[in-house]
Amino acid sequence: MEEILIVMMLFIGLPWIVLHYMTKWKTSASITQDDEVLLEELYSLAKRLDDRMDTVERLVATDDPEFKPARLIHDQERDNQKLRELDRLLSEKKEA
CATH class of the missing domain: 1.20.5 (Single alpha-helices involved in coiled-coils or other helix-helix interfaces)
Known part of the structure; x- marks a missing residue:
């Protein structure tokens, strides 16, 4: 047994x-649909903050010629290429 x-x-x-x-x-x-929405919101927020950071660095650089930006290269193409790829993926997802 x-x-x-x-x-x-x-x-x-x-x-x-x-x-x-x-x-x-x-x-x-x-990931759930809510997670995807949250990721898209965080991405757009990060993009806006990056633009603001660029603006602040430009303003400070015009006031103080000795100012060195925190980033090594302003508006670097390598970073922008990654952002464009994310934008493309988001637009493809919205179209589907």
Whole structure:
């Protein structure tokens, strides 16, 4: 009788537990619609703050010729390329 119980646990219980937690893991691995909206809001906020930082650095640089901006290169193309890629992805998502 104990052998039957062990075999049932081995061939029914163990796969059921593994499959149960695999499905839980797969459903929780994706982000929700609310998370996507929050990420888009944070992205637009970061973009606005970056623009403001550029403006503040330009204003301070005109008042004080010895001012060194915190960033090494103002409005660097490498950074802008990443931002354009994110903009493109967002626009593609909105079109779909």
